Amino acid sequence: MNGLAKRLSARDTSVQSRALGDALFSHLLPTRRAEGWRWSDIQSALNDINQRVRVPREEEWSESAEAAVAHSARAGNVIAALAAGTADGWYSSWGPPFSNTSNPMFDQLGEVGSVGGRELEANEELVVVQHLKPEGGLAAHCYDFVVGPGARLTRVLLQSGDGVALVSGRVIVREFGQLRQFVLAEGAKLARIETHVEIEGEGAEVELHGVYFCDAGRHADLTSVVTHKAANGKTKQLIKGVARKGGRGVFQGKIVVERGARKTDARQYHHGMLLEEGAEIFAKPELMIHADDVACAHGNTAGGLDESALFYLRSRGLAEAEARALLIEAFLLEAVPEWLPAAVRDEVEARIGAWLRS
Amino acid sequence: MFEVNDLYVRVGEAEIIKGLTLAVPAGETHAIMGPNGSGKSTLAYALAGRGGYEVTAGAARLDGADLLALTPEARAAKGLFLSFQYPVEIPGLSAIAFLKAALNAQRKARGLEPMPAPALLKLMREKAQALNINEDMLKRPLNVGFSGGEKKRFEALQMAVLQPRFAILDETDSGLDIDALKLVAENVNALRSPARGMLVITHYQRLLDYIKPDRVHVLARGQIVKSGGPELALELEREGYDKYLRAA
Numbered sequence: 001m002n003g004l005a006k007r008l009s010a011r012d013t014s015v016q017s018r019a020l021g022d023a024l025f026s027h028l029l030p031t032r033r034a035e036g037w038r039w040s041d042i043q044s045a046l047n048d049i050n051q052r053v054r055v056p057r058e059e060e061w062s063e064s065a066e067a068a069v070a071h072s073a074r075a076g077n078v079i080a081a082l083a084a085g086t087a088d089g090w091y092s093s094w095g096p097p098f099s100n101t102s103n104p105m106f107d108q109l110g111e112v113g114s115v116g117g118r119e120l121e122a123n124e125e126l127v128v129v130q131h132l133k134p135e136g137g138l139a140a141h142c143y144d145f146v147v148g149p150g151a152r153l154t155r156v157l158l159q160s161g162d163g164v165a166l167v168s169g170r171v172i173v174r175e176f177g178q179l180r181q182f183v184l185a186e187g188a189k190l191a192r193i194e195t196h197v198e199i200e201g202e203g204a205e206v207e208l209h210g211v212y213f214c215d216a217g218r219h220a221d222l223t224s225v226v227t228h229k230a231a232n233g234k235t236k237q238l239i240k241g242v243a244r245k246g247g248r249g250v251f252q253g254k255i256v257v258e259r260g261a262r263k264t265d266a267r268q269y270h271h272g273m274l275l276e277e278g279a280e281i282f283a284k285p286e287l288m289i290h291a292d293d294v295a296c297a298h299g300n301t302a303g304g305l306d307e308s309a310l311f312y313l314r315s316r317g318l319a320e321a322e323a324r325a326l327l328i329e330a331f332l333l334e335a336v337p338e339w340l341p342a343a344v345r346d347e348v349e350a351r352i353g354a355w356l357r358s
Numbered sequence: 359m360f361e362v363n364d365l366y367v368r369v370g371e372a373e374i375i376k377g378l379t380l381a382v383p384a385g386e387t388h389a390i391m392g393p394n395g396s397g398k399s400t401l402a403y404a405l406a407g408r409g410g411y412e413v414t415a416g417a418a419r420l421d422g423a424d425l426l427a428l429t430p431e432a433r434a435a436k437g438l439f440l441s442f443q444y445p446v447e448i449p450g451l452s453a454i455a456f457l458k459a460a461l462n463a464q465r466k467a468r469g470l471e472p473m474p475a476p477a478l479l480k481l482m483r484e485k486a487q488a489l490n491i492n493e494d495m496l497k498r499p500l501n502v503g504f505s506g507g508e509k510k511r512f513e514a515l516q517m518a519v520l521q522p523r524f525a526i527l528d529e530t531d532s533g534l535d536i537d538a539l540k541l542v543a544e545n546v547n548a549l550r551s552p553a554r555g556m557l558v559i560t561h562y563q564r565l566l567d568y569i570k571p572d573r574v575h576v577l578a579r580g581q582i583v584k585s586g587g588p589e590l591a592l593e594l595e596r597e598g599y600d601k602y603l604r605a606a
């Protein structure tokens with residue numbers, strides 16, 4: 001054991017899996033036996049794109065991987081460590097410190113890797129829309145935010161492209177802070193979007209929504225952990241996804257309500273639709289509740305298209321392909337939140353529509 | 359205009375329709391009555407082309423075209439319309455977007471241009487108003503949270519907008535209150551014309567007071583076991599189906 005190992009055990013307060021930490025010590029990527037990676041085989045995905053990758057050691061981390069991202073990396077977050085090793089600068093150009101849904105900040109994530117983030121001051125509002133479209137290699141990005149008291153972070157991530165696309169975001173939310181997140185994942189050789197949220201202040205509100213769709217040979221993985229550490233917090237999560245033959249969707253969503261987090265209200269739903277024989281959707285929803293007086297609801301389904309709905313539309317004259325597209329579109333759009341900036345919403349709708357009619 | 363000949367329909371393992379024959383000439387409205395489970399909805403679904411309703415023998419024609427060879431959407435384009443006994447809820451698809459897509463799909467199948475948006479909106483508003491359907495309802499997801507009567511009124515609205523050649527109304531009256539029943543019946547009657555035909559499935563004479571049928575048929579044991587004028591409905595109301603079931 002080296003010094004890094006000691007620091008990890010002393011500082012590992014996060015709920016990230018220890019298995020990831022093991023991978024980090026060995027500088028190897030997690031295998032499918034590692035917790036949280038069972039359905040996302042990062043090693044074979046990287047083999048397929050002819051990339052030899054090991055997890056960089058701490059001394060190899062970019063200086064710009066400041067304390068926050070380094071914290072995630074030390075805690076065993078492989079994506080954070082990869083990003084820390086490849087990033088060429090700390091990215092937080094989201095100023096002046098004011099933006100809103102009619103004036104979002106747009107940001108194109110690079111081909112290789114980046115680290116960044118921002119601490120929102122009390123009552124500040126920040127709307128960040130990130131596009132990620134790697135062209136076939138490995139891209140690893142790690143972002144770290146703190147949402148100050150009464151502040152609101154709206155974060156949108158739109159993933160497309162090819163290769164292995166990895167994003168990890170960590171958000172600490174203080175009292176009465178709000179985090180609203182929407183992810184659109186079109187899948188890639190392997191696309192994994194991780195979100196780690198820690199609710200540290202009372203009365204915080206978190207929304208984590210997402211849509212994924214996977215064609216043959218594409219893999220989209222939405223993984224999240226929300227930890228309620230303070231009372232009166234709210235989490236709402238709705239993830240919807242579809243897969244065609246040879247495509248694989250993964251949803252892993254954990255909500256932890258710690259002992260002190262009384263009166264937490266947590267709702268988590270994941271609904272997947274298998275569009276063809278040979279499509280795959282794996283889901284692992286987890287609610288871990290250690291507090292009293294908590295309202296929790298969850299639902300997780302994976303099924304096919306509703307045949308009676310399809311017949312209803314066809315009986316009104318809609319051609320089968322169009323009827324299918326309309327129904328799947330309606331299914332997915334339910335997870336696209338109202339609060340998206342209008343231009344982003346248009347883009348999301350257009351991308352879903354284009355994919356369904358491709 | 360509409361003929362069904364010696365039709366057999368199987369659902370799963372069960373043969374439900376067993377040699378049914380029926381003809382509705384252009385301009386006429388016929389009623390089908392029959393006990394629960396006698397196969398009225400099965401007949402309607404099979405005619406509209408629903409999967410799982412396997413026609414094992416027989417024929418069905420609309421204006422001479424072989425309906426059974428067509429997809430459900432092609433049957434609709436030919437002018438067939440089925441008002442569902444249980445309209446399907448579709449979360450996420452607004453009623454108005456659905457209606458627009460349906461009308462334009464039918465127009466496209468008939469070689470017509472899409473209806474310009476303003477004209478379409480005007481048409482829908484006008485028809486909706488006649489059925490006492492407010493515009494907010496049109497913006498809601500299709501049938502989701504609609505009351506039973508609202509769903510049936512929305513079926514009637516679809517029919518009014520789509521202007522089918524031949525309509526099958528499967529228990530349009532169920533779920534409607536007395537005023538709504540009159541309103542829907544008025545709208546259905548407004549569609550009656552020498553070029554159109556209708557088949558009205560119902561359990562109750564009351565609907566037939568408003569939508570006066572030219573002929574009434576009794577469906578039992580998978581067949582039409584008796585046909586007659588409007589007075590047959592009155593007789594059924596008095597005496598029930600007993601004698602038709604025992605006649606087996």
Ligand SMILES: Nc1ncnc2c1ncn2[C@@H]1O[C@H](COP(=O)(O)OP(=O)(O)OP(=O)(O)O)[C@@H](O)[C@H]1O
Nearest residue numbers: 369370371372374393394395396397398399400401
């Ligand atoms: N999927 C199925 N598998 C087997 N039997 C079925 C299936 N669907 C319907 N049936 C049976 O077919 C018969 C006819 O049903 P149908 O719905 O056509 O009756 P109906 O005349 O419309 O009745 P109601 O007046 O109650 O609406 C019933 O006995 C029903 O149980």
Ligand SMILES: [Mg+2]
Nearest residue numbers: 398399400443
């Ligand atoms: Mg029925």
